[in-house]
Amino acid sequence: MADAILVVDRLEKRFGGNRAVDGASFEVARGSITGLIGPNGAGKTTCFNCIAGAIRPDGGRVTLNGQDVTGWPPHRVYAQGLSRTFQIPQELSGMTVLENVMLTARDHPGENLWEPILRPWRVASREAEVREHAMAMLRQVNLEPLAHERAGTLSGGQRKLLELARALMADPELVLLDEPSAGVNPTLASRLVEDIRTINRERGVTFLVIGHDMDVVARLCDRLVVMTSGRVMVEGTPDEVLNNAEVQEAYLGSQYR
Ligand SMILES: Nc1ncnc2c1ncn2[C@@H]1O[C@H](COP(=O)(O)OP(=O)(O)OP(=O)(O)O)[C@@H](O)[C@H]1O
Ligand SMILES: [Mg+2]
The missing domain is CATH 3.40.50.300 (P-loop containing nucleotide triphosphate hydrolases)
Incomplete structure (x- = not known):
């Protein structure tokens, strides 16, 4: 990718014998709104925690703005331009x-x-x-x-x-949002989508957003990264991803159709 603000390379995190993140690799383009989707337990939140420094990955590399930040504590990653909601x-x-x-x-x-x-x-x-x-x-x-x-x-x-x-x-240059519209009524969820898009456009902030609601994610994001079982299965535009037969079979088919 020409200008990636975030590069996640073969990231690994185990909890006991459970490979929560099992070699996930993806990139986030500067200025984009990228969605991270996938079924429950796919390892999305664990990825976020490794990127933001809340937990230490067991393997792989996280590069933010060209700087290797793997295993850095949260305040240092934050000082490097990454923010998340709490x-x-x-x-x-x-x-x-x-x-x-x-x-x-x-x-x-x-x-x-x-x-x-x-x-x-x-x-x-x-x-x-x-x-x-x-x-x-x-x-x-x-x-x-x-x-x-x-x-x-x-x-x-x-x-x-x-x-x-x-x-x-x-x-911040990059903001991580974990399910920002969960439990939010549809009117406010639409507002949230509008706000994120405006902030992205006006302030040039890049967003990486975990989402469950496909309508919200498809409306919000320029690109989607689909995780299953700790790995990235497919990446592409919302259209490409949501029409991908493999994705429909493994993920959307069971839950959203
Ligand atoms: N602190 C932890 N200790 C032990 N196991 C964990 C811990 N955090 C996550 N896991 C396990 O790691 C796997 C991935 O969980 P994670 O929360 O990253 O998935 P997710 O994709 O965010 O799921 P969801 O869509 O339900 O939020 C799951 O099997 C989960 O039970
Ligand atoms: Mg989660």
Whole structure:
């Protein structure tokens, strides 16, 4: 691939005797929205965890922006431009939507003990900058009107949008989304698709998205990678993949037709 932001090469991860990821190889083109699909237990989430550094692979290589990041801890992979969504922890549900987004900002000088005493003006201006940036991210996912509501009052779908806004705070180049529309009502799921497409187009952010809902995935993605039993079975455009006889037989045939 000419310009791959992410290269996953013969990735392996075992849990005891279970080969969760068993030599998976695929690439994600810079600027694309790539879907990772496959039946339950295919190893999709485990792949994500290996890419983002949450777990160490047993074999293979992950290359991000030309840099070998295999086995790096999550904060280093994050600093290299990869972001992923996390569920809003219970403790943060009492804080406002805006505060939740602001909390993810890096290098928060308010956390430096001496900075507020020695250079209070810098803290104040940085605080205002972070607030403004957080507001821009909320605007991007159409949550600006809810900025001052408590996060705990959001619906499931709105929460997903907030998680996306949080993931965008660090200006990532690549964002991993694990089933962003799971449990989200169809109206909000469509909004989520629109938001991801807009962010991709306007900010040039590349997305790698695990999805189950074929309608959502086909509408959202430029390319699909199909995993079964820890390996990549087929790759291509949504049209190519969804019309592939092997895919229909092994995966779609059983579950979606
Ligand atoms: N932490 C773990 N410890 C032990 N086994 C695990 C662990 N995480 C995943 N597995 C196993 O690895 C295999 C792949 O799981 P994984 O969650 O990656 O699949 P998936 O494709 O994300 O499935 P789903 O579509 O259901 O989310 C499964 O057999 C699962 O039981
Ligand atoms: Mg999963």
